[in-house]
Amino acid sequence: MVEKARRSRVDDDGERRGTPIPQWEVFVREDETDPLRHVGSVAATDAAEAADHASRLFGWYAADLWVCPADAVERYSTRPLSESESGAGSEQEAGEAPHETGSDAETGSGSKSEPRVYEETEGTPRVNDP
Amino acid sequence: MISISKLLCELDAEGDGLRYDAAADSSKPQITERKQRRPVVVWNATRRCNLYCAHCYAAAETEPAPGEFTTAEAKAFLEQLADYGVPVVLFSGGEPLVRDDLIELVAHAADLGLRPVLSTNGTLLTRERAIALQDAGLQYAGISVDGLPERNDEFRGKDGAFDAAVRGIEACLDVGLKTGLRYTITEANAPDLEGVVDLLADVGVDRFCFYHLDYGGRGAEIVDADLTPEAKRDAVRRLCDLTLEYHDRGEEIETLLVGNYVDAAFLVRYARERFGPGKAATVYEHLVRNGGDPTGERIADVDYEGNVHPTQFWQGYSLGNVRDRPFGEIWDDETNPLLAALRNREERLTGRCADCRYQSICRGASRLRALTATGDLFGPDPQCYLREDEISGDGSVVGEFAD
Numbered sequence: 215m216v217e218k219a220r221r222s223r224v225d226d227d228g229e230r231r232g233t234p235i236p237q238w239e240v241f242v243r244e245d246e247t248d249p250l251r252h253v254g255s256v257a258a259t260d261a262a263e264a265a266d267h268a269s270r271l272f273g274w275y276a277a278d279l280w281v282c283p284a285d286a287v288e289r290y291s292t293r294p295l296s297e298s299e300s301g302a303g304s305e306q307e308a309g310e311a312p313h314e315t316g317s318d319a320e321t322g323s324g325s326k327s328e329p330r331v332y333e334e335t336e337g338t339p340r341v342n343d344p
Numbered sequence: 345m346i347s348i349s350k351l352l353c354e355l356d357a358e359g360d361g362l363r364y365d366a367a368a369d370s371s372k373p374q375i376t377e378r379k380q381r382r383p384v385v386v387w388n389a390t391r392r393c394n395l396y397c398a399h400c401y402a403a404a405e406t407e408p409a410p411g412e413f414t415t416a417e418a419k420a421f422l423e424q425l426a427d428y429g430v431p432v433v434l435f436s437g438g439e440p441l442v443r444d445d446l447i448e449l450v451a452h453a454a455d456l457g458l459r460p461v462l463s464t465n466g467t468l469l470t471r472e473r474a475i476a477l478q479d480a481g482l483q484y485a486g487i488s489v490d491g492l493p494e495r496n497d498e499f500r501g502k503d504g505a506f507d508a509a510v511r512g513i514e515a516c517l518d519v520g521l522k523t524g525l526r527y528t529i530t531e532a533n534a535p536d537l538e539g540v541v542d543l544l545a546d547v548g549v550d551r552f553c554f555y556h557l558d559y560g561g562r563g564a565e566i567v568d569a570d571l572t573p574e575a576k577r578d579a580v581r582r583l584c585d586l587t588l589e590y591h592d593r594g595e596e597i598e599t600l601l602v603g604n605y606v607d608a609a610f611l612v613r614y615a616r617e618r619f620g621p622g623k624a625a626t627v628y629e630h631l632v633r634n635g636g637d638p639t640g641e642r643i644a645d646v647d648y649e650g651n652v653h654p655t656q657f658w659q660g661y662s663l664g665n666v667r668d669r670p671f672g673e674i675w676d677d678e679t680n681p682l683l684a685a686l687r688n689r690e691e692r693l694t695g696r697c698a699d700c701r702y703q704s705i706c707r708g709a710s711r712l713r714a715l716t717a718t719g720d721l722f723g724p725d726p727q728c729y730l731r732e733d734e735i736s737g738d739g740s741v742v743g744e745f746a747d
Contacts, residue, residue, distance in 0.1 A: 224667050224668050231411065231649060231651075231665070234409070237651070237662070242681070244681070251679065253680050253681065253682065254661060254662050254663045254664055254680060254682070255651070255661070255662045255665075256660060256661050256662075257659070257660045257661075257662075267660065267661075270715060270719055270721065271661060271682055271715075271721065272681065272682065274685075274692075274721070274722075275681045275682075275685075289667075289668055291668055291669065293669070293670060294667060294668065295417055295420050295421060295424075295650065295666055295667045295668075296417065296420075296667070298420040298423065298424070300416055300419035300420040300423055300452075
């Protein structure tokens with residue numbers, strides 16, 4: 215019997231990737247008989263721009279090139295960041311799903327989707343006064 | 345980074361070991377052979393900034409951006425870096441000081457054996473924060489000042505930014521935190537170069553980082569504001585002259601060039617003209633050890649969402665995301681043809697870079713600038729300011745020794 219690896223859903227804190235410019239995953243095939251290979255991602259406002267950008271990076275290499283919206287991909291991994299020793303998973307309450315956890319218990323700073331900022335940098339940005 | 349003060353004036357500074365030393369000769373914990381093979385990692389801890397600078401490579405905004413790491417994720421990420429043997433983590437942004445967990449994260453990095461350093465606009469640095477950062481283990485704060493008051497504030501989109509940055513510098517110096525000044529040259533602020541170096545000396549800062557504009561983030565939108573290659577060469581020469589003048593007066597400022605490895609070739613030529621072939625040979629030897637443009641090798645960037653970039657300026661392309669895969673796996677994965685090509689770029693460089701006699705110390709300079717300006721990833725960097733007769737020729741690159 216083959217032992218199956220335990221995979222967890224990669225936690226993106228509930229946000230789509232590539233803000234504010236959308237991110238596109240790039241796949242290339244070097245030769246006709248090769249499988250497609252994931253080679254990272256590019257930032258682009260639409261698919262045509264993403265393909266153009268990726269072509270400039272990989273055109274010298276690839277026979278085929280695909281781009282895919284990064285936020286259309288559901289990711290599962292045996293070692294996502296959120297499952298590591300200090301990751302969000304280690305702080306979650308028993309029974310709480312990994313993607314529902316954050317670090318706010320530690321910092322006491324409100325919603326997980328809001329960056330944690332000093333009071334004086336919220337609203338109108340200010341510089342320190344003499 | 346290329347240290348003018350180390351190469352021309354033999355001033356030793358903390359970072360020089362990683363750049364020029366043989367690991368076997370060093371007793372410093374950051375200069376083991378393993379760590380020299382690992383990149384310095386720039387981490388854009390947040391995209392948010394309290395300023396809006398015209399040249400920001402991270403295209404930072406004053407509004408919050410979703411998707412940045414929680415404190416726990418950030419700690420787990422720092423552990424990835426430590427596990428991989430990264431020597432230095434540069435907390436950058438956006439403006440890293442807007443994160444209210446920054447001090448906690450700096451302390452965590454220090455506990456893990458990473459050398460934590462900070463890149464900031466300085467305007468949020470108070471004495472209290474400087475003390476807290478230093479107590480947390482911060483080793484260095486680099487503060488950006490892009491010109492004298494009027495031009496700096498215009499560039500940074502905020503009146504009073506210059507004065508606030510100077511107050512931030514003074515706060516660091518007051519508590520004994522090593523501090524440097526960073527200046528990105530453009531057409532608009534080039535006349536301020538000497539004034540900024542003088543300012544640095546006046547307030548007591550002893551480290552100056554001269555940045556060439558790279559064409560990433562908003563930097564790609566102001567390519568027209570970059571200096572001509574000739575003007576760039578003149579500015580680099582002026583900084584070399586200034587460094588020597590300061591050192592001749594006994595003021596040991598550390599001066600560094602960042603973002604254009606054509607400067608390496610220029611420095612060899614400058615050393616030859618000024619001091620002769622012996623000095624030029626020593627400079628050349630150090631620069632060979634330094635290895636030329638570090639993109640995809642000795643420098644890495646991880647943005648606020650976890651995307652890994654070949655340099656901090658190359659935000660439009662990501663090798664992978666540390667939320668999916670540990671940093672070390674992404675960085676070691678040379679099945680990525682672009683990463684492999686960057687690490688073996690000598691085989692692919694075209695045009696004047698292909699046969700350049702300084703290729704081993706420059707390595708084609710910025711691939712991002714070449715890509716942005718010409719669409720050719722392996723074409724010449726448009727900011728190469730060396731003449732054809734300087735990059736070709738059969739003689740020694742350091743000049744001929746007298747019999």
